[in-house]
Amino acid sequence: MLEQLDHLLSHFALYLGVAVEVLALALVPLVLLRRKEPSSTFAWILTLVFLPGLGAALFLLHGRDRVRWPARRKRAADEVLTSRLDHARRETRVDPSGAVGELDEAERCIFRVCEGLGPLVEVSHGNRVELYENGGVAQNAINAAIEGAQESAFAEYYLIRDDDTGARFRERMTQAAARGVDVRLLIDAYGCFWLRKRWFLPLRRAKAKVAQFLPLKMALTLPMNLRTHRKIVVVDGRVAFTGGLNVGDEYVRETGGKPAWRDTHVRIEGPAVASLSSVFLRDWHFMTGxxxxxxxxxxxxxxxxxxxxxxxxxxxxxxxxxxxxxxFSAIVGARRRVWITTPYFVPDRALLVALETAARRGVEVKLLLPGHSNHRVTQQAGRSYFTELLESGVQVFEYLPGMIHSKTMLVDDEISLVGSANMDVRSFRLNFEVHTLVHDRSLAQELEAAFLRDCEASRAIELDRWRHRPWLERVGEGAARLVSPIL
Known part of the structure; x- marks a missing residue:
């Protein structure tokens, strides 16, 4: 009896292995039909051929083109709302042409690129922008603004934790709703997967409106690549917050013996607030109608x-x-410096060449990345680019005190970029993100000072020493880079 069972199991394992290999090979034509970047296609094929079980599972979960249908729905929803937004904002929209015209040629070109990207990208002048480089200070400012709300309080987040920081944020939103403020909270269904229904009960009892972005229907069909990674808070249509900060204890204080994450956020007053309101309301309309x-x-x-x-x-x-x-435009248009901070660095070829070329033509290019990352494989993939960057003259630093989650860029003396997008394919092509491009000397000076402080707490990567790192590290980085197009 046992011999027969063993015989059956051995044959089952054999047949299962053959079936998995056949499935993996059958998926190769589907990979070719996706018409994605050649590097991504090649990475998928290699994974399917050499790791058929893992490759097939990953492709069925992540690789199928789930983008087209939701993207078409989102585009249609945006078109419906855009004309209504234009009508609602007809009295308050500011013509940006005068302010952009006063910038010098290189700066003007970057903003012209923005203006050429379509009606969803808006440029305005006459704004006041305040920088937060401390998550606790930023979160307190957000909570205070919501506490003072009189008409409306909108929030859109990728991640909210069920912890003390999340509870305080919820309390402010709940109190605002209870006193008659129009409170709307849009959360990403995947990022907030662990938030249970009971967490939302105080909000719903106070008549706050809550919605999920692309709710998850089944665990085996998670559209993990179509997430709202945006962080937006708008209060009374007069003040807005955006940047890299989610809502959680790790962003504001030490947790588990580890220091708070280093992040960057901005507070905006002025006409640009309406632009962020429009981004939120389009997303809200998409999910609620x-x-x-x-x-x-x-x-x-x-x-x-x-x-x-x-x-x-x-x-x-x-x-x-x-x-x-x-x-890309900011990097190629830089004349003196480009200082970049990003938690996840998996650039495509265009950005990599832009950084290397900028450094070779004499621009001071500095890249600040985490020394301790919460995504090890992504960190390894990023490190695989260090040699060619260093050989081109790019200065690379790794932040040591803890996780750095800032997504910023400083260009020359007056251009700053702050937002939610990482420098990787996922942010550029698969997630819904929002970034701000700001021309303001005082903000640039604050960002410069923060960057220099971060560099003082970092280690500079030296080319000679980097070339002599252990062989196994280089192999691991190469393997991570191979799959980086699908990370």
Whole structure:
């Protein structure tokens, strides 16, 4: 009896192995039909051929083109709402042409790129922008703004934790809703997967409106690549917050013996607030169907500052990879320096060549990355680019105190970029992101000072020493780079 069972199991294992290999090979034509980047296609084929079981599972979960249908839906929803947004904002929209015209040629070209990316990318002047380099300070400012809300409080987040920081944020939103403020919370269904229904009960009892972005229908069909990675808070249509900060203890204080994550956020007053409101309301309409756009959502904010701000949303719906184009334009247009901070660095060939070329023509290019990352494989993939970057003259630093989650770029003396997008394929092509491009000398000076402080707490990667790192590390980095197009 046991011999027969053993015989059956051995044959079952053999047949299963053959079936998996056949399935993996059958998926290769589907990979070729996707018409993606050659590097991505090649990586999928190699994985399917040499690791058929893992490759087939990964492709069925991640690789199938789930982008087209939701992207088409999102695009159609945006088109419906855009004309209504234009009507609602007809009295308060500011013509940006005068301010952009006053910039010098190189700066003007970067903003012209933004203006050419379509109606979803908006440029305005007369804004005031405040930088937060401390997550606790930023979260306190967000909570205080919500606490003072009189008309509306909108929030869109990829991640909210069920912890003390999340509870305090929820309390402010709940209290605002209870006193009659129009409170709307849009969360990503995947990023907030572990938030249980009971977490939302106080909000719903207070008549706050809550929605999920692309809810997960089944665990085996997770559309993991179509997430809203945006972080937006808009209060009364007059003040907005955006950047890299999610809602959780790790962003504001030490947790588990580890220091708080280093992140960067901005507070905006002025006409650009309406642009961020529009991004939120398009996403809200996409998930709820609501077309409610009272003019109170778009009050006359005046022009409280001198900053020119481009709000750049990007996602698979718009098809232009808007943030990627802005990053590329900023790098190739730089004359003196490009200082970049990003937690996840998996550049495509265009950005890699842009960085190397900028350094070779004498621009000071500095790249600040985490020394301790919460995504080890992605970190290894990023490190695989160090040698060619260093050989081109790019200076690379790894931040040592803890995880650095900032997504910033400083270009020359007056251009700053702050937002939610990482420098990787997922942010450029698969997720819904939002970045701000700001022309303001004082903000650039603050970002410069923060970057220099971060570099002081980092280790500089030296080319000679890097070339002599252990052989196994280089093999691991090469393997991670091979699969980086599908990370």
């Amino acid at each position: 609501s077309e409610e756009l009272p003019e109170r959502f778009f009050p006359d904010t005046g022009q409280p500052g001198d900053a020119v701000v481009a709000v750049v949303p990007s996602g698979p719906d718009e098809g232009r990879e808007a943030i990627h184009r802005v990053f």
